[in-house]
Amino acid sequence: MATDADDVTTSITRKGRLTAAEWRSVLYFTLHGFGFLGSTLLITWGLFFLFFLAIGGFSFDGFIHQLNNFTTRYVAADQARTGAFLNIFAIAHMILSAAIITFRRDRILPDRTQEGTRDHG
Template sequence: MATNLSEANAIQEAGAKRPSDWRAVLYFTLHGFGFVGSTLLITWGLFFLFFLAIGGFSFDGLIHQLNNFTTRYVAADAARTGAFINIFAIAHMILSAAVITLRRDRILPERPSQGERHHG
């Protein structure tokens, strides 16, 4: 009987730990999505900065460069658009790898110090 009682207590304690487990998984998942999302926005911002730079850092130059780019893209055949998509994907992967390397200390969430931990 004592064994069954201790097993019941162990099961009850395990059940009490479950909410903190799924909260930790949810926190880690949300932090991961935040890291991936911010990395994506940073790389898109770098592409924007590239077009802004080749446009002479003016809004008019940016719009002219985007117009030139879209005119050539729409007029291109399937082979050229496929080549462009490959170049864009490779550039995006390189930029993403560079941004992730520079932000590598933010991949994992910070651990709270002993005084900041909340139990319950």
């Protein structure tokens, strides 16, 4: 049983270039992958927003006060504290992203049934 990846590899070695249908498949997969990564990034940023909203008492005024407190302390910090914060932020971002990707793992690959219906239209 051959897969689409085997077909692409065979066509590259056989003809030296991809056909239009193969390019569509590659571009569709690439666009879907960037969409998945972009939506994961936006969800992660939304969780950071929700965190500041939660510690602000779920009010806009509390949210703005928390952001003001955070930015005042960040701007006043020396380089060592700023670097430590960036490390903590990067680790938290990776943990949240990994959790979101785990919850959305069924969406990583495109749905092959939908792609097949588009080619016939």
